[in-house]
Amino acid sequence: MSEDFEPKILAFCCKYCAYAAADLAGSMRLSYPPNVKVIQIPCTGRIDIVHILKAIEDGADGVYVAGCMEGDCHFVSGNLRARKRVEYVKKTLTELGIEPERVEIYNLSSAMGPRFAEIAHEMTDRIRKLGPTPVKTRTV
Amino acid sequence: MIVANRKSLSEILDMVKDCNKILVAGCKGCVTVCNVGGLKEVQVLASCLKIARKKDGGKPLEVEEILLERQCDPEYIEQVKDTVGNYDAVVSMACGVGPQFLSEAYPNQKFYPAVNTTFFGGAVAHGIWEERCAGCGTCIIHYFDGLCPIARCSKSLMNGPCGGSSHGKCEIAEDLDCIWDMIVKKKMAQGRLDDLRYLTPAKDWRTARDGGPRRSIREELTK
Numbered sequence: 567m568s569e570d571f572e573p574k575i576l577a578f579c580c581k582y583c584a585y586a587a588a589d590l591a592g593s594m595r596l597s598y599p600p601n602v603k604v605i606q607i608p609c610t611g612r613i614d615i616v617h618i619l620k621a622i623e624d625g626a627d628g629v630y631v632a633g634c635m636e637g638d639c640h641f642v643s644g645n646l647r648a649r650k651r652v653e654y655v656k657k658t659l660t661e662l663g664i665e666p667e668r669v670e671i672y673n674l675s676s677a678m679g680p681r682f683a684e685i686a687h688e689m690t691d692r693i694r695k696l697g698p699t700p701v702k703t704r705t706v
Numbered sequence: 707m708i709v710a711n712r713k714s715l716s717e718i719l720d721m722v723k724d725c726n727k728i729l730v731a732g733c734k735g736c737v738t739v740c741n742v743g744g745l746k747e748v749q750v751l752a753s754c755l756k757i758a759r760k761k762d763g764g765k766p767l768e769v770e771e772i773l774l775e776r777q778c779d780p781e782y783i784e785q786v787k788d789t790v791g792n793y794d795a796v797v798s799m800a801c802g803v804g805p806q807f808l809s810e811a812y813p814n815q816k817f818y819p820a821v822n823t824t825f826f827g828g829a830v831a832h833g834i835w836e837e838r839c840a841g842c843g844t845c846i847i848h849y850f851d852g853l854c855p856i857a858r859c860s861k862s863l864m865n866g867p868c869g870g871s872s873h874g875k876c877e878i879a880e881d882l883d884c885i886w887d888m889i890v891k892k893k894m895a896q897g898r899l900d901d902l903r904y905l906t907p908a909k910d911w912r913t914a915r916d917g918g919p920r921r922s923i924r925e926e927l928t929k
């Protein structure tokens with residue numbers, strides 16, 4: 567695997583927790599890898615299977631969904647639904663011969679700025695180890 | 707509704723292995739309601755097929771998507787009249803009726819089923835569907851207070867239960883209710899257990915699939 571591989575990672579972050587935690591990480595001057603591109607979502611329950619698949623299809627090396635702690639979802643059960651959808655995508659990727667670890671779901675609260683940075687590091691390290699996505703897009 | 711399950715991706719990928727451009731056609735009818743072949747499922751399948759073909763730099767697959775009102779009526783099948791020839795094949799996510807209506811309408815195109823059509827049933831909970839009707843052509847559930855022993859008894863017994871009924875469950879699976887247990891309990895609750903003294907005679911299966919492919923004609927509707 568090439569040393570200079572810089573993973574492209576997409577993070578769908580719920581605005582009530584993970585996105586606010588990212589903000590907090592910023593205020594705390596915590597650095598996290600620039601590989602992670604954050605997309606704010608109103609709730610992880612908004613994330614559909616197809617959103618994650620589209621990211622993979624378009625060449626993302628990794629995708630994760632970050633929502634509230636279980637039991638703390640602003641919309642009661644959005645994060646639980648998101649977990650099931652992420653599991654579905656993992657199964658689908660396995661069926662397609664792609665490492666399911668490229669997709670993940672995390673739970674954190676808006677007060678967990680350091681955890682946000684830790685997750686970004688964790689995911690970047692994980693994808694770096696896995697190497698570039700086997701899904702080849704023509705534009706890369 | 708008609709309930710179906712999507713086929714495995716490897717099976718569908720094998721069907722389209724020689725194609726460069728396909729159409730994935732969903733249906734707004736039953737398969738939308740049972741979350742197998744509606745808008746979302748069409749998008750998911752299209753994306754999966756594209757991912758599979760892009761993987762390891764394989765031959766890319768162009769996938770277009772369409773959602774028809776229904777695939778079991780000629781007027782909706784007609785919606786693809788002008789475009790159906792633009793593809794190497796069409797993958798239908800409708801029940802088994804869809805690819806057949808399409809095949810009959812467009813004899814020059816290839817149509818593949820993306821789903822296995824399984825039964826007539828309903829959703830007992832979110833994400834869980836169960837069989838309720840076997841389409842036998844002569845409904846008898848009024849004798850059994852609205853519960854169908856044809857579709858729901860593993861042996862389709864007309865005079866049950868069999869000796870395998872245990873604690874309300876069928877002998878074939880621990881999580882399957884014995885419908886005859888339910889019929890008997892309901893008759894008892896309604897004080898009509900005596901109804902079951904009547905021995906239901908053997909069913910005439912000619913109205914079911916056993917009588918060959920079926921057809922329904924309603925003169926008042928025909929042109």
Ligand code: SF4
Binds near residue numbers: 859862876878
């Ligand atoms: S146990 Fe009940 S449902 Fe199962 S085969 Fe016997 S009568 Fe039918």
